[in-house]
Amino acid sequence: MKLWLTAQEIADLALDGFPSSKRGVQKLADREDWAATGLCQKREGREGGGGLEYHIDLFPLAQRLDYAALFIEVQHDDYITETSNELTRRELSARDAKLIVLKVAERFRNTSGMGASASDHLFASLYEAGKVPVPDWVKEIVKRVSSRSLSRWRGQAKQDINSLGADPSKARKGTGVLDRAEGGRVRNFCLAIYASNQFFSAEHIRNAAKGEFGNILSVGDKRVPLPPLRTFQNALKGWKNDYKNELLKITDPDAYRSTVRFSATGANRVSRLNxxxxxxASPVDAMTTDGRKNLYMAIDLFSRRIVILITDTPRAAAVGMLIRKCLLEWGVPELIKTDNGSDFVARATVQLLDALGIEQELSAPYSPQQKGTVERVIGTFQRKFVATLPGFIGHSVADRKVIEARKSFSARLGTDDAKLFQVDLSTAELQQEADRWCREEYAHTPHEGLKRKTPHEVAQAWTGEVRAISDQASLDVLLAPIAGKDGLRKVTKQGVKVDGEYYMPFGVMPGTDVFCRHDPADLGRLWLFEPDGETYLGEAVNPDLAGMDPAETVAKVRAMQKAVEEERSAAIRMEKRRINPRTVMEHQRAAYQHNADVLSFPQKHTEHETSKTLAASEVCKKRAPRELDAREAAMMESLQADRPTVSSKPTANVHTLATLETPESRFQRALQFEQRLSEGTALSDEDALWLTGYQAGPEYRAHKMIWEDTVERLKRVPPAS
Incomplete structure (x- = not known):
């Protein structure tokens, strides 16, 4: 770089604010009397002189910097630095930025021809004026440069280039008054107050700390007054940055889980298709002409194919329709993972998966990361597709406010959402567009998780087995809506009651528990199964809903009921003919015949007497027996004649007729034994045991009651006139 220039050379530079002709430069030199400054000399190299040369220090600062900037050069080698495990990232950045500035300054000194002091002074001025073309990150770190700082940096670089790395915050980090006050309790208290409510200002937090710790704080061995508000503001600013992850975990656990907590990449590894x-499921971030809808999404983790179903509300029926759509397009999976939503754990969903032999895995409550793949794809669908639709309402309340703000308050006041958000798509059109996006855009987009392959390529490259359902009608039966809450009903004489309507069953008898499904093609028809849903029993129809003649339907149902009942009761009727009125009685007697030979031991009895029973006995003794009339006397004689006479002497063959005994003969035998006892004749031990056991049995008591009743009735018969 030339330090002495002629008037023509100065004019050729065409510096901003300077004359661009030789005559103009000479006029400027004469006007400012450059020749008298000592920075003007005669041009050497020509005999007899060659005019004057002027030193660049005669230029105004702006023009001098513009001229010097022409000789500033930053080369690629200036950015080559060394790594170090001893320095932090910030220290490495500070070291590298200073080294780059030193290299550029050293090259400028070599090309300028000036001494080190003058060159550094001019370079510092160029750097301060922004004339040194270093990258922005260097300017961010090295904000100011002086000749003294350049000299100091050279000395440090000669000893150890890593000494240029500096982190100012590292040296003073944690040394502030509020950091050390009360052994760190003040800092923790202030952070706790902030975490409890992020809208508290530094003034609120300082007042709370003042109330907690007072106006004097202990800092090590010293006692210092409570710092002013500005100190609290600066400390809170640093703490929020130092403890940003911890504060986020406390104040917004969902955001922490989504953005900070480490997540495993490829945790859901699978090795085969399906x-x-x-x-x-998720609400769609767009409105349709039918209102805001919900979407269900299924994704195959191996191929990353997706299927979307648009539905009114989250229901088990919608889950079944999504699974049906996937089964027909992809085949049958081995396992489906869902959350614990009521639509996924509903009886209909569980029964459908069980019937198809598909295992269901539920994620833990409040753990969306356990099915993070489908969660992320739903977010992709909302951002890349739904945001382009008419009727888009934003992904959040803040987004919605931004969209609403496109119109002035007066323009949107009283305007319904359909006009405000330019709703234009119907539900059917939204479903068509969603299907197109899945098959034409997403399926042919390379995925990092698939090693830059597309879902379509991965699915087409699979050569293994794919289970498929060929009978679509059977699948439709399994997906048929369940009647009521759980589909379980009991058949009554009026039929099967569902939603207040009665369905007449064909071939299913009243009293039968059934599991009911609606026929999707006929509102008036039910399919009836066993309660476990595995055995088909028949159909039931509602004549009004099915468009049938009620009388004719009831006649058919009754005819079928009669045919079934007659078929099942034919064998019963045949057996019934063989039963007479004495069948059960005789079988009952035979069943308990073995108890006839069981005897009870005689029990000791004591006479029970009261004053009233003694008085009644006296009356009986004094009352004379009533004389029998001729008719009663004749009947008594007849009874006495039928009563066998018992000899006072026991006979040897008293038991020879035991095999021919009847209930009547056994009773007559008991009467004979009783008469002998009344006459004072002793019985043998065997006869006494038999009589005692017989008297305790029901047969004796029954015959005794009949005999006594007959005698009593005969006594009450009036005498013949």
């Missing part, structure tokens, strides 16, 4: 699906 090995595992994930299903989830």
């Amino acid at each position: 090995e595992k699906w994930e299903i989830d």
Whole structure:
């Protein structure tokens, strides 16, 4: 770089604010009397002189910097630095930025021809004026440069270039008054107050700390007054940055889980097509002409194919329709993972998966990361597709406010959402567009998780087995809506009651528990199964809903009921003819015949007497027996004649007729033994045991009651006139 320039050379530079002709430069030199400054000399190299040369220090600062900037050069080698494990990232950045500035300054000194002091002074001025073309990150770190700082940096670099790395915050980090006050309790208290409510200002937090710790704080061995508000503001600013992850975990656990907590990449590894699906639901961030809808999404983790179903509300029926759509397009999976939503754990969903032989895995409550793949794809669908639709309402309340703000308050006041958000799509059109996006855009987009392959390529490259359902009608039966809450009903004489309507069953008898499904093609028809849903029993129809003649339907149902009942009761009727009125009685007697030979031991009895029973006995003794009339006397004689006479002497063959005994003969035998006892004749031990056991049995008591009743009635018969 030339330090002495002629008037023509100065004019050729065409510096901003300077004359661009030789005559103009000479006029400027004469006007400012450059020749008298000592920075003007005669040009050497020509005999007889060659005019004057002027030193660049005669230029105004702006023009001098513009001229010097022409000789500033930053080369690629200036950015080559060394790594170090001893320095932090910030220290490495500070070291590298200073080294780059030193290299550029050293090159400028070599090309300028000036001494080190003058060159550094001019370079510092160029750097301060922004004339040194270093990258922005260097300017961010090295904000100011002086000749003294350049000299100091050279000395440090000669000893150890790593000494240029500096982190100012590292040296003073944690040394502030509020950091050390009360052994760190003040800092923790202030952070706790902030975490409890992020809208508290530094003034609120300082007042709370003042109330907690007072106006004097202990800092090590010293006692210092409570710092002013500005100190609290600066400390809170640093703490929020130092403890940002911890504060986020406390104040917004969902955001912490989504953005900070480490997550495993590729945790859901699968090795084959349809090995595992994930299903989830979410409201669509767009409105249709039918209102805001919900979407269900299923994703095959192996191929990353997706299927979307648009539905009115989250229901088990919608889950079944999504699974049906996936089964027909992809085949049958081995496992489906869902959350614990009521639509996924509903009886209909569980029964459907069980009937198809598909295992269901539920994620833990409040753990969306356990099915993070489908969660992320739903977010992709909302951002990349739904945001382009008419009727888009934003992904959050803040987004919605931004969209609403496109119109002035007066323009949107009283305007319904359909006009405000330019709703134009119907539900059917939204479903068509969603299907197109899944098959034409997403399926042919390379995925990092698939090693830059597309879902379509991965699915087409699979050569293994794919289970499929060929009978679509059977699948429709399994997906048929369940009647009521759980589909379980009991058949009554009026039929099967569902939603206040009665369905007449064909071939299913009243009293039968059934599991009911609606025929999707006929509102008036039910399919009836066993309660476990595995055995088909028949149909039931509602004549009004099915458009049938009620009288004709009831006649058919009754005819079928009669045919079934007659078929099942034919064998019963045949057996019934063989039963007479004495069948059960005789079988009952035979069943308990073995108890006839069981005897009870005689029990000791004591006479029970009261004053009233003694008085009654006296009356009986004094009352004379009533004389029998001729008719009663004749009947008594007849009874006495029928009563066998018992000899006072026991006979040897008293038991020879035991095999021919009847209930009547056994009773007559007991009467004979009783008469002998009344006459004072002793019985043998065997006869006494038999009589005691017989008297305790029901047969004796029954015959005794009949005999006594007959005698009493005969006594009450009036005498013949």
